[in-house]
Amino acid sequence: PPCRGLASLRGRTAVVTGANSGIGKMTALELARRGARVVLACRSRERGEAAAFDLRQESGNNEVIFMALDLASLASVRAFATAFLSSEPRLDILIHNAGISSCGRTREPFNLLLRVNHIGPFLLTHLLLPRLKTSAPSRVVVVSSAAHRRGRLDFTRLDHPVVGWQQELRAYANSKLANVLFARELATQLEGTGVTCYAAHPGPVNSELFLRHVPGWLRPLLRPLAWLVLRAPRGGAQTPLYCALQEGIEPLSGRYFANCHVEEVPPAARDDRAAHRLWEASRKLAGLGPGEDAESDEDSQPEDPGTPSSPSSPHPEEPTVSELYPSPQSSTDRSTVTCRIPVKAELEPQAC
Template sequence: MHPGVHTGNTPRGRSEGPNTHLEGVRTGTHPEDADARLEGARRVRAHTHAHTHPCPAPASASACASASACAFGRPALAQRPSRPVRSGLTAAGGRPCRRGAWGEPGGAASMEALLLGAGLLLGAYVLVYYNLVKAPPCGGIASLRGRTAVVTGANSGIGKMTALELARRGARVVLACRSRERGEAAAFDLRQESGNNEVIFMALDLASLASVRAFATAFLSSEPRLDILIHNAGISSCGRTREPFNLLLRVNHIGPFLLTHLLLPRLKACAPSRVVVVSSAAHRRGRLDFTRLNRPVVGWRQELRAYADSKLANVLFARELATQLEGTGVTCYAAHPGPVNSELFLRHVPGWLRPLLRPLAWLVLRAPRGGAQTPLYCALQEGIEPLSGRYFANCRVEEVPPAARDDRAAHRLWQASKRLAGLGPGEDAEPDEDSQPEDSRAPSALSNPHPEDPTVSEPYPSPQSSPDLSKVTRRIPVKAESERQGS
């Protein structure tokens, strides 16, 4: 039958014309029309698939891509938005989009966390500053004219700032230092800065007992007075030095012990006078072992322990010296300068680590001027004579652990120190008054250095004018303490 002839079997409503699409596909005729008709067939199939597998309406470019993939029968891939969706829009499926920009919910939470962290850091630094960095200024005597002070290790750091304040108040200051070059330079700087020409240098090496004796001999022959003796010099490490003895104990305790003993006659002659031993809070970790007191120190662990032991020895030395000198007018105090950003802190730090530690030390440690306040307080403050032998920090008395207030241990350390310092029996005897220089037995400058100047008040008040210190806790005598322990 001819394809164009109607047979009467065609359904109603359909054209009776030839089925050119099917014919073209079947016979391969009309290639252009065949391609167009194949594309139409694909669209019909896609339309049918869209009705049977509906895809949610796209809300973004990524959702449109997913919808296109769905339209062609391919599974949609989960794609991450390239940028945060603006406020008020929702992602596919009706879920709210995550917001990360500042001012939107996610960004606001991040900002709050950042501000909270900054506030906590600022508060912590304020606490550190007022408890560690900021040091209370010392008061004490305004004028020291006519008096002589010796400060060991005064060419830098705390010692230099201590000497500067004494020089500003008019004292004659002797810088007792190991290095002549640095000591002379420090003396020149202090003379320029204080305007006081009575600042001199004298050589002293506390690691050498012979040097300590030479210094004492030179000082006693040239200086008629000694009113204030401040033991500031010290080391925290042995470095590369290898000695057959405990170098840390020698420099931090035995040397100052010997120097004090040799200068004691002059201190007594100029009473009231004071001895200040610069210690450290590290004494709380100290545990003196008298069986190995002078053994060499090897390794950084032993150095840490030896340093703490030497600082404990400082506290016990001040305690026992106060007992030995009771009634002589010479008082003694142990002073903790606080955490100070000084050469002692960075001297033994590896060179590659110093650039990292210097900014941190500047933030959380005291300047040397602040570290000098407590030693100056002990040297100059009026009315603290009843507190002789006590431990001071932040310009006030602080309690010490039991190991640092053990009077028996303090006396045992005194005896061991005399042996290690090489003091013979003859050197333990009281000095003859006739052997002292005539000027040293003159009326004490601490009592009234300027009788002709009515504007200068009496620096150390008499017991009648001293403030009431009856409520201050004093040291318990050994006998009373032992009786209490026995009960």
Template sequence: MAIFLGFVVVVVASYVFVYYWIFRGARCLSPKMLNGKTAIVTGGNTGIGKATGLELAKRGARIILACRNRKKAEAAVFDIRRESGNNQVVFMLLDLASFQSVRTFAETFLKTEPRLDILINNAGLMGPGCTQDGFSLVLGVNYLGHFLLTNLLLQRMQECGPSRVVNVSAFLHRLGNIDFSSLAFNKDFVTGQSTWNNFQAYCNSKLCNVLFTRELSNKLVGSKVTCYSLHPGIIYTKLYRNMSLCQQCLIMPFAKVFFLDPEDGSQTTLHCALQEGIETLSGRYFSNCALQQVGHKGQDDALAKKLWVLSERLTDLSSSHPFSVTLLKLIGSEPPRTL
């Protein structure tokens, strides 16, 4: 019996150590209040996005939950209003798998909302499927939709500065790779829909988020907008909802035991959105509420610039687009070159 009890103690102690020192991570310590400020959180109806929206609402911000599922988003609005005591929480329809939906959202927002102080590009998924524009679902939702959305809203953020763009990436960006030929001609990161292909596509999309943040920062030097990418931790959320039932059954038991809950997973996002004094770190990557080094591909400015130019073409952000004309004036950029 003593041996058994000793074994139990060791197992429990090991679990506590692994969870609290490896998985759980740090907390956002910023006391900043946000009365009079407006924030958009994509995918804010569940998981990290909902937890982020709740904390920002508690700090007095007006929160726009940008989601594609009206029923779930309206339920999240109700929950956040009730828990925060803040009635300035609203839902706006946004389907990142449709460029037209992104443009409609941006147009509606700019007509109805006088300011934007924080844009949190949080929504993400892993799994097969295609967007309405023919891109892979992972590429469209995790990266291209957010790229287009950010560009369409930049002028409003500049007008309300200082403001921040926060892009949720992942540690897995280190395993990412960008095949420009496949992106340009196949509208996908990878070929095939196997489990490995889906995983690799996810890693690639997170590398795109890191590079996007890096190049956006370069373009916004001297402006009132700063931007950050981050790894939120290993989170137990509905990210895996597009995976097969068999795959979910394999990962869920481990996830429930070790992965962070959404509140813990929102801490680095909140740090990047709220922490004073990190403005000089615009374009950098954070984890555990602290500055971290990205993988070597995430440090490649030439790769980031090339991705930006291709992304403008893929999202039709040409110099003739009315939104893009304003953007080019804002960031002092030249029209995209042909690859």
């Protein structure tokens, strides 16, 4: 059953990454049903637009839009942030849902799993922080996994390419540990700002995440089994939604949730020194310069909607996609919206 304690989200804006399928799509649907403006941040325009269409139909909420984001490309993350900040006056909920469990046939000279699952979200959070702060109380949810319990971070090889399924399994667990440590350090850095953050485990969910990488001939055999033993994506969305919407969990900022409960994590996932070290390493891998801290919202206020990114950007792969973004379709003037998230207190969240 769905978690209780969810509020009306009229007047608020949410971003869900990887929202064209699985857990992300169901998360976005529930946010749209509650009246939020929902930005589906997806890699493929075709699949993202199709999902936005489905979600508008299903929720009856026209404020569901697609914006292009490829977390494997730092330039794409920057282009997304520039376009978002140009067109969206609020950001109340940022859900880092997108993730991969394998590199597929891609051969990158870096650790693609860490890039998509952690470094891209790290950079995106950093760039959107000014908007989260001016929309506070606001929240960041990092969709992690129980696999973080098997994770181990080797800071000397963090960005080494991953080869073969055994390394991929390890790299997946490591990236999910990075998610838990990131939420922990982010909470520390954001103390007192009104922005809180949480790591969420959706449970074992029947999605394409792992099946996508299984040989085609094996999938028909595994699908029925997956339906029997795994949660449907809607069930998987409940803990991320809980972390995004449940009022009263702010003192638990930085913690890890599963089944809509806060859960203890192993020592490696509550090691504050490792969390801080990861933060510094992530800054470098995300290409953030020493002086490039999250600016104030006034400073980062957009030039023109649709303008790509600052020409003085030090990032050579810089944007090619931002003018593709549609401007907001709302008929209301959102710059005047001042409401805040969670409205309804529900302090016994246990019915999940």
